[in-house]
Amino acid sequence: MGSAVYRFGQYALDADRRQLSHDGQQVDVEPEALQLLCHLVEHRGRVVPEVELREKLGHGQTVSEAALAGLLRKARLAIGDSDTRQQLIRAVHPHGYRFVAQATVAATTLSATPAAPGVPAGAEADHEVIRFCRSADGTRIAYALTGEGPPLVKTANWLTHLDLDRTNPMWAHWFDGLTRGRQLVRYDERGCGLSSWDMDGFTLDSLIADLHAVADAASLDRFPLLGVSQGGAVAVAYAARHPERVSHLILTSAYARGEQIRAGSDDERDAAEVDLNIARAGWRSQDNSFLRYFASQFLADATPAEWDAFAAYQRQTTSPANGLRFIEEFSRIDVSGIAHQVTCPTLIIHSRDDARVPVAQALELATLIPDSRLILLESRNHLFTADDPAWPTFLTHLYTFLSK
Incomplete structure (x- = not known):
């Protein structure tokens, strides 16, 4: 707890x-x-x-x-x-x-999760401190160091909230799993969680600068980088621009091109625009039916009660205005032109029946990144849940990859 x-x-x-x-x-x-x-x-x-x-x-x-x-x-x-x-x-x-008072945040967490295969028992994290740094444009970025051992940096992805995620059912098992014998470095995206919600810029360059600021603040020289969902595009761009910093790249549920960019036909462009308009209406109204639909895309095998819990969590992570901005910006993100510049070994893991990001996007990443390998897991979830049979398989592949 x-x-x-x-x-x-x-x-x-x-x-x-x-x-x-x-x-x-x-x-x-x-x-x-x-x-x-x-x-x-x-x-x-x-x-x-x-x-x-x-x-x-x-x-x-x-x-x-x-x-x-x-x-x-x-x-x-x-x-x-x-x-x-x-x-x-x-x-x-x-x-x-x-x-409006200045506040610092600390969290102490005990973990009783069994160790992953090949990882010594007792290697899990039991302490976490949340810190703050400034990105290149002065935006406040919250980051956390969890566990002990060589670093594993997780690129920010929405939705996160550093001081809520360790006990949130959607994310808790991720941090227990990713801190086995390693120090997990994670941060809240600008406009989200404990980072500043007042954003002057929200471009790919600014997101790369946020990651760079966290790596510098944590005194990291060279490290493996994990990109989840839309955080995968940022991870690809960072690895391409800073090959001297990234030793391994892991991408899961990721894509190179946002929905509007990758639409190749009139039907696909119409579908992308409809999806975006539904999101606009839903985030502006905060209508629970939309938020539940949005949750079902992330957690396809969850129950309606779990979708409602996810919807409530969404409201805590960011404002409706920022939520809409995230969706609009990431629908237009495109790192396909620089993915070939990634030089480090890359592992791409994706659910075969991902309801949020089609498996075709994983195939595209594997085609674009030279030294990459692709693993498809039997799951419908965009984010692996604790009881998803694919979850322990994901961890096994991740740790095997990092050990090489």
Whole structure:
């Protein structure tokens, strides 16, 4: 189990255990006020709309404006703030609030996952620290170092949230699996998770610069690079531009060209535009039927309840505006022209029946990258789940590849 602890000034907020302390002494706070504080701190990268807070606190029923004002007052008083000072929780007109204090995040997690074949038991990570660096354009990027051993860098992909992923069913097994005998270096994409949600630029160059900043901040010289989903395109571009830094490249559920770029016929272009328009409408409205449909593309074999949990997680990782921007930009990404410049050994793993990215995209990557090998696994999931039979097979191939 894991616990994210936020520190600001002399206060420490354990969001998972719902505990607030000041100089090591527990602060008594009404549970609803503490829940409000946790939500604001966890989403401190953005302005949280008043309606969102009222729905969150009402557990399905919207609380009144007066009740919200009372809980805000109690939350502020608990951390030495007030309605007039607003040095930590600031009202943002017309109707929103933002936690504006500088905060650091640490998480400690114990893992009981069995070791992978050929990996010594007890080699898993049990400690994680979240840090921050600045990309070339000044954007704040959150990154985390997990486990011990030689590094494995995972390129950012949406959806992630560093201080939620270790206990999120969609990602928890990934980090347990990827930290067996290695130190996993991962980060939140700009506009997402704990990285800055205010983006001046969102281009391939800026995403490459973010990865470069994390590698430098973690003092990495040469390292294997894992690209998952749309993070695969960024990984390919980085390996092509910085061959001296990347020793091995692993791509899973990845593609070289976004849906709009790879559309080769009128029918495919029409389908790509319809898909994008549905995404635009869905992210703007935050309609749950769309979010569930979106989740089903990532987790084809999940249950409706798991799709709903995925949809709820989506809302925590980024804003609707950024979510739409991600989809639009990645539908137009294209690294097919530089993939041939990748010189390191490359392993491409893909589900045969991937519902989000067709297997043809894996075949294209294998054709474009010179020293590459392709492995197709029997699965429909875009992201391998913990109980997917393909998951342990994926790990075995990954560790065998990295050992060479």
